[in-house]
Amino acid sequence: MEKIDKQLNNLSMMEIPAGLHQSVMRKINYYKKLQPVFFATFILLTLYFIIVIWQIDVKLINAEFIDMMQDFFDVFSFNFSFINTILGSFFEIISPALVLSAVLSLASTIYLGKKINLYQFAKF
């Protein structure tokens, strides 16, 4: 057993491959430089999303949306087909492109937030 101990104590060690050290440092440098950019992008996207939501909200208030909703609930129990009417009205007031833009902003913000990590870098 002592002989095995001796052999185990002298296990060979390989030299590290050329470029490993530089590659790690390069990636970390990129990370350090890009981190504020990612952060700013995230903040901008979030602000953009909030503004879009706020605009939608303002337009909805101007269109007396709350009253419309109240009407909707009143009528709903008697006339199911009113759904089509209200949906049509909604998209007349709010452009589908604006709604789509808000949804896409939210989706892209969440996606970017999840994907902001080092594994997105190309391998060197």
Place this chain on the structure above:
Amino acid sequence: MQKMENIDKDILIRAKKGDLDAFEYILSFYEKAIYNYCLRILKNSSNAKDVTQETFIKVYTHRKLIDPEKNIKTWIFTIATNTTYDFLRGKKRKNEISLDEENETISSFEAYYPQEGLVSDVDRALEQINQEYKKVLLLFYQQGFQYQEIAEILNMPINTVKTHISRGKEQLKDKLKDYLA
């Protein structure tokens, strides 16, 4: 047992604050040990290189968790071990080993194990024993960790570490008998 001195506390504090020079010092200090540990487990130089890189990138991105009062080597090896497990799990899930990779593994093995001398016999025998025992033996003998540190790295009870070392050595003894015969 290959002992490695600990890194100065000031450097760890600087690294924790994001100082790149301090981080580079830590990288230089442990990259060889980590690479060899990964190479022994993954048996492929390219994969070992990738996992080593990933390990140090994780060390940097999680630098806030550095505790200057504790031995950073244990923490880095814990990250390396988990990264290696993740890598192997990913490989297993994808079930993809390309022909190039297989060839590279074989050539790495030949480069890895010199054909002459007693050391190569131990290296070969290590590949034939239980891989859990191998990991513990590598950490104990090659990296010079204590039982408690190995238990922390591999997330197992200290008695299991002792048992693994004892059983690993028994298995090695059996394998080496064949080689020396």
